[in-house]
Amino acid sequence: MKKFLYTLIFIFLLSILFTGVAFAQEPLPSDDEVNAVASQLYCPVCESTPLDVCPTEACRQWRDLIRQQLADGMTEDQIKQYFVDNYGARVLAEPPKQGYFWLAYLLPPVLILAGAIMLFRSFKVWTKPQAASTGLDEEKSDPSKDEYVARFEEEIKKRN
Amino acid sequence: MIAEFGYGIALVSFLVAVYSIFAAVYGATKKSASMVESARRAMLLTFPLISLAAGALIYLLVTNQFNVAFVYEVTSRSMPTYLKVTAWWGGQAGSLLFWSWLLAAFTSAVTLRKWDRDIEFLPWVIVVCSVTLVFFLGMVIFYENPFTRFWLVNGSVEPHMFAPLNATIFTPDDGNGLNPLLRHPGMVIHPPMLYLGFVSYVIPYAFAMAALITGRTDDRWIRLTRRWSLWAWLFLSFGLVLGGRWAYDVLGWGGYWGWDPVEIAAFMPWLTGTAFLHSVMIQEKRGMLKHWNMILVILTYALVIFGTFLTRSGVLSSVHAFANSPIGPLFMGFVSTTLVASIALVIYRWPTLRSETEMKSMLSREALFLLNNLLFMSILVVCFWGVIFPLISELFTGQKVTVGPPFYERATAPLFSALLFLSAVAPLSAWGHSTIQTLGRAIWKSAAAAAVVTITLFFTYTNKIGALIGFFLIALILFVTFQEFWRGTRARQQAQGENFLTALSRLMGRNRRRYGGYIIHISMALMAIGILGIELFQTSTQGALAKDETLTISGYTLQYKELASWEDRGEGVNYTRAVVDIFKDGEYIGELNPRIDYYFDSQQNMTIPGNRSTLKDDLYVLLVDWQPVSAVGATFKVYVNPLVNWLWIGSLVFLVGIVFAAWPDRDPAEEPARRSVTQRANQTSAADD
Incomplete structure (x- = not known):
């Protein structure tokens, strides 16, 4: 009887212990949490395919790896860095903002700005004579208001 | 044999x-x-x-x-x-x-x-x-x-x-x-449409080169190829839209445009082609921008060949694949040679391509069209650089990089917004001369109506600033364009004593290009609604469900009912199809059947979404995975894509607009004789085409 009681107490303690362990376990990150990270990464093997939608078995395993890394407490940036370290910068959705890769970000705005400046300079060149003529149109249309013409007329009158 | x-x-x-x-x-x-x-x-x-x-x-x-x-x-x-x-x-x-x-x-x-x-x-x-x-x-x-x-x-x-x-x-x-992905009806038609667009652009280019070689650099070549350009634009646009629809239906990632280099390869000639369509009008109306039109048509041709090169040479997968490809270097050589020869011809004829008139106002129609060209060219710069940067990176540093959607979206969003604004303003400006006052007088009613719509949306739909700006611009385009239809029709009614419908149809029939263009502007606004919806308001979730378990997203509840798998040996396909009941706010609204088709011959899967489409949103369900033995559980990825249907509706209106504008209605040989009459008539209107 005593032995039976000890066995019961042992089972009870064991069950409490296991229950405690089970309660202490964090639930695995959800698919949405995994996809939130995976969508920022590109499949290291396929062309132009985000990791969250890539159907290959390799990508499935990489998503599981992200799930495990999240469960282990890694941050998004740490996970991304892990993939960059292992598979290169191509796994990022954009070139990293460092060193030579800045060229990717800087060249388009520089070219666009240059285009805009060229266009507005051309506008100025185009509109300048016209603006002058628009302003002076009425005066020019009246020869008496044109100083040069008036003087010219006066000279002719004098000669006559 | x-x-x-x-x-x-x-x-x-x-x-x-x-x-x-x-x-x-x-x-x-x-x-x-x-x-x-x-x-x-x-x-x-x-x-x-x-x-x-x-x-x-x-x-x-x-x-x-x-x-x-x-x-x-x-x-x-x-x-x-x-x-x-x-x-x-x-x-x-x-x-x-x-x-x-x-x-x-x-x-x-x-x-x-x-x-x-x-x-x-x-x-x-x-x-x-x-x-x-x-x-x-x-x-x-x-x-x-x-x-x-x-x-x-x-x-x-x-x-x-x-x-x-x-x-x-x-x-x-x-x-x-x-490839199973190419067996979709959209993909059956999509490549021929793109090719039709590509090939059609060879004709305006050929005429431009003929004009440069012969020295007949007036706008005759433009008049002769006007319809070719429009049809080329129609085919290319239709090809792009079909490609988007195919991606939405088959690729299984809940979107229609992924800024993939292959997509961009087809998009780039569309950008220069669209700029060209606007720019040639300046040459026809004002005798200006002759150099620029030549450059645009040359660029379009070069980008057509370059686009074919990008997709055919293997260069996108790796610069080494390009080097090993027998046709890659040849394509590159052909593009370079024709580009250099064409530009050399333009330089040779530079003096004969001078403008006949001068720009009078920075708010004139021609000035706004030039701004429009600048914006299209800016988007082209972003696209071109985004496509070739990974190649340059690999070539010079040996490091491959990806230039994906965040890069393009951030860079092009303000440019597309500016284009929307120009689409609203340009129809109200006059050729030759416009002022802030004349434009302000023409636009204020539409702007006020658009502001009312935006405020209403702020209280009922969203408080995202980007979205509200977008909706304001869309509403502005729609109000301005409908006002133009209304104004023209009323004027005709008063002048001719016709009833409204007769006046409208005759007004449009006699100004096909102008009103076709307005229809295209309306279609762009409708498409922009869909793009804003999916880009700014898309939500998604993923979950593994046992039988009768549910998943909830944006007011929808999905309940997994069953899964069946069977083979069609004749077709060489294994189908796996799930049955999912859909509830909206607790009320049953139907059943969706996402499935995965496995093709034995090519050993590839095709993911077919179950899609419930309304004007308000699309519920887009993908079967991601399942337990094959007992079929008691399956994983689903679910997207709610608000307003995306407007993208497809806008695409259809777009096609109607182009066909309307390009439809032959007169013998082009008669045009010069009528031009002076048309010009006199147009001088009376501040807002002609």
């Missing part, structure tokens, strides 16, 4: 096209009308010849001649006949022959027109078209031959056109089959 026949005919076509180049150059330089006519007939002959070659290839495809390498690669016994025919453009070699066939057809159509006073253009149009045709036929004959067959040589299988010594023909039992 058929393969040799097809190859032989392709070779003859190539030689005939080469002859037409020399005959046309000789005829033009020696002023020999008979040689020019000979060149024209040679050019005309290429179309039936290439048709015969294409017919031979189609015969091989539909009769399962798997000893032909191309047939083996793109077809299988289980494919239906219509797919075997469309497999013609499903692989590289066939698609190059398809390109050549379309170009021969278009060039024939051009050379058959009445040339009369434009006869001096004819030999040079033939030269440019034939040079392009010779390039593509050369690819087919020397590098990407679709008629190559398998031969058994000393125990190994080798592809050759003609039998090597001691070789016997080798015929596999079955073919690889077409």
Whole structure:
């Protein structure tokens, strides 16, 4: 009887212990949490395919790896860095903002700005004579208001 | 026998096209009308010849001649006949022959027109078209031959056109089959539409070059090719839209546009083509921007070839694949040579391309069109740089990088917004001269109405600033454009005493290009609603469900009911289909059946979403995974895509607008006589086309 009681107490303690362990376990990150990270990464093997939608078995395993890394407490940036370290910068959705890769970000705005400046300079060149003529149109249309013409007329009158 | 026949005919076509180049150059330089006519007939002959070659290839495809390498690669016994025919453009070699066939057809159509006073253009149009045709036929004959067959040589299988010594023909039992992704109806039509757009742009380019070579650099070449440009734009636009729809239906990632380099390759000539469509109007109306129009048409042609090069050379997967590809360097050489030669011609004719008039106002229609061109070119710069930067990076640093959607979206969003704003303002400005006051007077009512719509949306739909700006611009375009229709119709009613509908239809019928353009503006606004919806408001979730378990997203509840899997041996496909009940706010609204099709021949999956589409949103459900033995559980990815249907509705309206604008309604030869009358009439209107 005593032995039976000890066995019961042992089972009870064991069950409490296991229950405690089970309660202490964090639930695995959800698919949405995994996809939130995976969508920022590109499949290291396929062309132009985000990791969250890539159907290959390799990508499935990489998503599981992200799930495990999240469960282990890694941050998004740490996970991304892990993939960059292992598979290169191509796994990022954009070139990293460092060193030579800045060229990717800087060249388009520089070219666009240059285009805009060229266009507005051309506008100025185009509109300048016209603006002058628009302003002076009425005066020019009246020869008496044109100083040069008036003087010219006066000279002719004098000669006559 | 058929393969040799097809190859032989392709070779003859190539030689005939080469002859037409020399005959046309000789005829033009020696002023020999008979040689020019000979060149024209040679050019005309290429179309039936290439048709015969294409017919031979189609015969091989539909009769399962798997000893032909191309047939083996793109077809299988289980494919239906219509797919075997469309497999013609499903692989590289066939698609190059398809390109050549379309170009021969278009060039024939051009050379058959009445040339009369434009006869001096004819030999040079033939030269440019034939040079392009010779390039593509050369690819087919020397590098990407679709008629190559398998031969058994000393125990190994080798592809050759003609039998090597001691070789016997080798015929596999079955073919690889077409990539399942290419079996979708959208994908069956999408490539031909893109190719039609690409090839059509060769014609305006050929006329531009003819104008530069002959020195007739007035706007005659533009008037002659106006409809070609519009049809080219129609085909290219339709091709892009079909590609987007295909991606949405088949690729299984809940979107329609992924800023993939292949998509961008087709988008870039569309950008320059759209800028060109606006810019030529300035030349026609004001005799300005002659240099710029030449540059735009040259760029469009170069981007058409460059786009084909990007998708065909393997350069996108790796610069090393490009270097190893037999056709990659040739494409690059052809693009560079034609670009340099064309720009050299523009520089040579620079003095004759001076503007006839000057820009009077920075708010005039022509000035706003120029701004529009700047914006299109800016988007082109972003796209071009985004596509080639990974190649440059790999070439110079050995490091591959990805330039994905965040890069493009951030860079192009303000540019597209500015384009929307211009679409609203430009129709209200006048050719020649406009001021802030005149524009303000014309736009204030529409702007006030758009502001009311935006405030209403703020209280009822969203408080996102980006979205509200977007909706304001969309509403502004719609109000301005409808106001233009209303104003024109009312004016006509008063002048002619017609009823509203008659006045509207006659107004539109007599100004097809202007009102076709307005319809296109409306379609752009509708498409922008869909783009804003999916880009800014898309939500998604993923979850594994046991039978009768539910998943909730944005007011929808999905309940997994069952899953079935079966094989169709005839089609060579294994289907796995889930049944999911859908509830909206607790009320049952229907059933969706996402599925995965597995194709045995190519050993590839195709993910087909279950989609419930309304004007408000799309519920887009993908079957991601399932437990095959007991089928008690399955994983679903679910997207709610708000307003995305407006994108497709806008696309249809867009097509209506282009067809309306491009529809032939008069003999172009009569136009110069009528132009002065039209101009006088237009001077009375501040807002003409």
